[in-house]
Amino acid sequence: MRQTHSDKDYQVLQVVAKLLVPYILLFALYVQFHGDFGPGGGFQAGVIFAAGVILYAMAFGLDKAMSLLSPQVLRPLAALGVLIYGGTGVAGMFLGGHFLDYYVLATPPTAGQHLGIFLVELGVGLTVTCVMLLIFFAFAQRAEQAP
Amino acid sequence: MNWVGLYNYWIVIFLMMTGFYIVVSQGNLVKKLVGLNLFQTSVFIQYISMGKMPGGTAPIESSAPAVYSNPLPHVLILTAIVVGVATTALGLALAVRIKQAYGTVEEDRIREEDRNV
Amino acid sequence: MIAANLPALQVVLPLLSAPLCVLLGRGRAAWLLATVVSWLALAIAAALLRQVLAQGAVHYAFGDWAAPWGIEYVVDGTAAFVLLIVAGIAATVFPYSLLSVEKEVDPERQALFYAAMLLCLAGLLGIVITGDAFNLFVLLEISALSTYTLVSLGQDRRALTAAYQYLILGTIGATFILIGVGLLYMLTGTLNMADLAERIEGLHQSRTLQTAFAFLVVGIGLKLALFPMHLWLPNAYTYAPSAVSALLSATATKVAVYVLLRFLFTIFGTWFSFSDMNVDWILIPLALVATFSMSLVAIFQNNVKRMLAYSSVAQVAYMTLGIGIVTVTGLTAALLHLFNHALIKGALFLALGAVFYRIGSVQLDRMQGIAREMPWTMAAFVLAALSLIGVPMTVGFVSKWYLILAALEKGWWLVVVLILITSLMAVVYLWRVIEAAYFRPRPADREAVSEAPWGLLLPTWVLALANLYLGIDTDLSVGVAGEAAQRLMGLGP
Amino acid sequence: MIDIVLLTFLAATAIAVVRHRNLFAVVMLAGIYSLLSAGLFVTLDAVDVAFTEAAVGAGISTVLFLATLALTGPREAVPVRKPYLPMVVVSITGAALIWGTLDMPRFADPQAPIHQHVAPRYIETSPTEIGIPNMVTSVLASYRGYDTFGEVTVIFTAGVGVLALLGIRRKRSSKDAAEKE
Numbered sequence: 001m002r003q004t005h006s007d008k009d010y011q012v013l014q015v016v017a018k019l020l021v022p023y024i025l026l027f028a029l030y031v032q033f034h035g036d037f038g039p040g041g042g043f044q045a046g047v048i049f050a051a052g053v054i055l056y057a058m059a060f061g062l063d064k065a066m067s068l069l070s071p072q073v074l075r076p077l078a079a080l081g082v083l084i085y086g087g088t089g090v091a092g093m094f095l096g097g098h099f100l101d102y103y104v105l106a107t108p109p110t111a112g113q114h115l116g117i118f119l120v121e122l123g124v125g126l127t128v129t130c131v132m133l134l135i136f137f138a139f140a141q142r143a144e145q146a147p
Numbered sequence: 148m149n150w151v152g153l154y155n156y157w158i159v160i161f162l163m164m165t166g167f168y169i170v171v172s173q174g175n176l177v178k179k180l181v182g183l184n185l186f187q188t189s190v191f192i193q194y195i196s197m198g199k200m201p202g203g204t205a206p207i208e209s210s211a212p213a214v215y216s217n218p219l220p221h222v223l224i225l226t227a228i229v230v231g232v233a234t235t236a237l238g239l240a241l242a243v244r245i246k247q248a249y250g251t252v253e254e255d256r257i258r259e260e261d262r263n264v
Numbered sequence: 265m266i267a268a269n270l271p272a273l274q275v276v277l278p279l280l281s282a283p284l285c286v287l288l289g290r291g292r293a294a295w296l297l298a299t300v301v302s303w304l305a306l307a308i309a310a311a312l313l314r315q316v317l318a319q320g321a322v323h324y325a326f327g328d329w330a331a332p333w334g335i336e337y338v339v340d341g342t343a344a345f346v347l348l349i350v351a352g353i354a355a356t357v358f359p360y361s362l363l364s365v366e367k368e369v370d371p372e373r374q375a376l377f378y379a380a381m382l383l384c385l386a387g388l389l390g391i392v393i394t395g396d397a398f399n400l401f402v403l404l405e406i407s408a409l410s411t412y413t414l415v416s417l418g419q420d421r422r423a424l425t426a427a428y429q430y431l432i433l434g435t436i437g438a439t440f441i442l443i444g445v446g447l448l449y450m451l452t453g454t455l456n457m458a459d460l461a462e463r464i465e466g467l468h469q470s471r472t473l474q475t476a477f478a479f480l481v482v483g484i485g486l487k488l489a490l491f492p493m494h495l496w497l498p499n500a501y502t503y504a505p506s507a508v509s510a511l512l513s514a515t516a517t518k519v520a521v522y523v524l525l526r527f528l529f530t531i532f533g534t535w536f537s538f539s540d541m542n543v544d545w546i547l548i549p550l551a552l553v554a555t556f557s558m559s560l561v562a563i564f565q566n567n568v569k570r571m572l573a574y575s576s577v578a579q580v581a582y583m584t585l586g587i588g589i590v591t592v593t594g595l596t597a598a599l600l601h602l603f604n605h606a607l608i609k610g611a612l613f614l615a616l617g618a619v620f621y622r623i624g625s626v627q628l629d630r631m632q633g634i635a636r637e638m639p640w641t642m643a644a645f646v647l648a649a650l651s652l653i654g655v656p657m658t659v660g661f662v663s664k665w666y667l668i669l670a671a672l673e674k675g676w677w678l679v680v681v682l683i684l685i686t687s688l689m690a691v692v693y694l695w696r697v698i699e700a701a702y703f704r705p706r707p708a709d710r711e712a713v714s715e716a717p718w719g720l721l722l723p724t725w726v727l728a729l730a731n732l733y734l735g736i737d738t739d740l741s742v743g744v745a746g747e748a749a750q751r752l753m754g755l756g757p
Numbered sequence: 758m759i760d761i762v763l764l765t766f767l768a769a770t771a772i773a774v775v776r777h778r779n780l781f782a783v784v785m786l787a788g789i790y791s792l793l794s795a796g797l798f799v800t801l802d803a804v805d806v807a808f809t810e811a812a813v814g815a816g817i818s819t820v821l822f823l824a825t826l827a828l829t830g831p832r833e834a835v836p837v838r839k840p841y842l843p844m845v846v847v848s849i850t851g852a853a854l855i856w857g858t859l860d861m862p863r864f865a866d867p868q869a870p871i872h873q874h875v876a877p878r879y880i881e882t883s884p885t886e887i888g889i890p891n892m893v894t895s896v897l898a899s900y901r902g903y904d905t906f907g908e909v910t911v912i913f914t915a916g917v918g919v920l921a922l923l924g925i926r927r928k929r930s931s932k933d934a935a936e937k938e
Binding site: 153154155156157158159160161162163164165166167168169171172173174175176177178180181182184185188189191192195196197198199200201203204205206207208209215216217218219220221222223224225226228229230231232233234235236237239240241242243244246247252253255256 | 760761764765767768771772774775780783784787790791794797798801802803804805806809810813814817818821822824825826828829830833834836837840843844846847848850851854855858859861862863864865866867869871872875876879880884890891892893895896897901904905907908911912914915918919922923
């Protein structure tokens with residue numbers, strides 16, 4: 001990020017990043033949707049996804065990363081994640097259960113649980129990715145202008 | 148009395164208190180936050196330690212019969228980790244703004260600045 | 265469907281409105297949403313109170329998982345009473361904030377400001393209503409993180425250091441609570457409060473339980489600004505935006521007092537807390553020192569917000585004094601003062617916010633002569649000030665009366681004398697404000713201003729008149745508080 | 758045995774954090790501390806937690822700390838006062854905790870209350886009741902799903918807070934950037 005780096009440093013980083021970033025993002029998706037069977041879930045996936053983008057930003061510059069995932073898009077998406085989670089809960093309420101009751105979402109009961117968990121993990125993943133990136137952008141933008 | 152079973156907890160308490168000490172003794176706002184992180188992480192270790200079963204495995208069901216460690220502390224700590232990073236981010240954002248407003252992140256110098264106004 | 269889900273809606277409604285505020289993105293729209301939601305929250309709280317008075321405690325299981333496996337909400341008389349005051353204060357502060365915030369917070373941040381206000385409200389309501397010890401920690405952090413944000417949005421740069429200091433001490437408090445809850449879990453295997461209470465019964469001699477108790481009391485003490493752990497409070501209240509000072513001073517510490525009540529009486533039980541651990545031996549001396557010393561410090565403040573902040577520490581000590589007396593009357597006094605002090609400080613801070621709106625300062629020397637220019641604002645201030653002192657016909661009188669009764673029942677004459685002395689000290693510091701506002705000429709370098717707009721006056725007067733009305737018609741507050749106190753002591757029906 | 762080794766390393770790292778005055782080193786040590794505790798979590802069967810601690814503590818937190826240090830400077834001032842009061846406070850707190858351990862269930866005691874109450878249901882019936890093998894996910898997203906809702910809200914609150922404090926300016930136009938050079 002700093003001006004003091006020579007171009008060569010950047011090149012190494014860029015090559016490494018180019019190789020790694022797609023796999024990191026793929027791995028994040030795997031973690032997101034595989035949390036039922038192995039370790040993982042929305043939160044870890046969100047953090048890993050964000051880490052992938054952060055690596056990209058370090059290699060190719062903050063501006064490029066921010067034009068790829070613009071804060072103007074991330075901000076509503078972060079809110080949307082919370083709403084997906086809450087909405088799943090409210091849906092349970094509308095279908096005759098209590099808040100966050102997944103059994104009423106589908107039959108058989110375990111299918112309802114699967115659906116509910118899938119949805120809330122999606123909400124978690126979305127909010128965590130977006131908030132982590134927003135926070136990183138906010139800090140990095142300031143740091144870039146440091147004297 | 149069987150003291151051996153407590154040895155782990157004592158080290159964890161030492162870790163907690165080291166973090167706590169950094170928070171209350173250091174004057175640098177960023178270092179205080181590092182201390183807060185250490186303090187919280189050590190509390191996490193305490194929680195996870197208590198969920199351990201002898202000869203247990205991770206609480207993910209497998210086909211072979213197994214003894215599982217208690218999943219509840221794991222869940223609580225996952226939440227607590229998130230709370231921790233949220234606090235850290237907010238604290239650092241405050242530190243950045245304080246640096247901008249006061250020109251320093253040392254407690255003593257901030258106090259001096261405020262007294263001079 | 266709605267009636268059965270009221271306990272969840274109480275918290276989920278403001279909580280889900282926060283992301284909506286961010287989506288709306290514009291100050292006024294976010295304000296409108298927040299205000300409507302705060303009124304709905306008040307309506308829900310009122311409905312819950314009615315439900316509880318009619319049919320006893322209401323239990324609500326999230327996800328339909330029975331406690332202790334799932335998380336449950338429990339609304340009993342005490343909880344409903346505190347919900348009502350928190351939601352009531354929010355319902356007056358939110359409408360007020362439109363003008364106040366437009367003046368004090370820059371436009372880009374207003375939507376985020378209202379989101380944080382809603383999150384803070386949701387957190388506070390959730391803390392009151394939750395029946396799960398770990399869930400309490402999570403909600404505590406929601407309200408705490410949003411509070412740090414709100415405090416930091418004050419105009420003065422000292423708002424930033426105040427927020428930072430609050431963040432550090434608040435997080436230490438929360439971590440202590442986390443340690444305490446962890447130890448309790450270790451001993452009992454459960455996190456549900458009712459289940460905990462049952463399982464703690466047989467463990468009174470356990471040193472681990474005693475340590476858990478100590479950590480929880482210290483952690484909660486930090487949150488409620490229990491003297492001498494109050495250091496974060498004066499700066500936070502002084503430099504926060506006006507609407508935030510009003511909301512926090514009226515609700516945040518009160519909710520912490522409520523949490524202390526819950527742990528001391530419901531979870532650990534009266535016997536363990538007071539006979540085994542003798543926590544009253546700590547609470548009472550600290551309370552007495554706090555009311556006296558903090559009232560004294562308040563007298564020498566020139567920033568009126570800061571003066572009221574120190575006064576808050578002193579007033580919270582009245583509540584812990586009531587708790588420390590451990591009688592039904594003492595607890596009734598504590599609960600009543602919790603309710604009444606919210607009305608008093610809410611009104612005072614709102615009136616100050618109106619002054620700040622006009623002259624941009626709440627320094628005593630800047631406020632000289634202000635009563636001639638803003639007669640209505642200052643009249644509301646005086647009314648609430650009388651209530652803070654404890655003049656008959658105001659709510660402040662009612663709670664002090666019960667506190668004195670409680671001390672008399674114990675035969676503690678010295679405590680009664682001290683309560684009277686500290687009330688006189690309140691007269692002294694409030695008189696300084698009144699004297700400046702009414703009997704001093706306007707400083708030459710201050711422009712003459714006009715009365716505050718009605719958007720600020722109306723909410724201020726609603727709270728000021730509530731001080732008067734509930735001071736005369738005491739059936740609701742005394743009735744509910746008395747019954748709640750009996751139940752906490754384990755004597756109730 | 759491996760956990761004792763890890764705990765010892767953790768203690769060494771913590772002491773190093775106290776002593777170092779170069780904040781870059783301190784932040785790096787804190788990252789190492791997180792990694793070591795993640796390792797410890799693995800030995801204690803908490804793979805989900807280990808995963809998260811590594812990603813958050815050693816990853817995101819470290820990046821944020823480094824970005825902050827770029828702004829606030831890497832050197833810490835030498836304190837003028839001796840930290841006697843903090844020492845006393847910390848010693849009392851630590852002593853209280855040690856005293857509290859004396860009646861604790863021993864480490865990895867299968868008879869401890871937390872293995873007898875509440876948790877058994879998660880372990881025994883969640884795979885059939887919820888239908889997924891990872892019990893941590895079951896408890897996190899379903900039994901205690903409301904806590905996790907709170908957790909998402911906490912992270913969202915932090916986002917709101919950081920945006921309110923630091924803000925993100927829209928992309929600088931190339932002209933502004935040129936002027937800065």
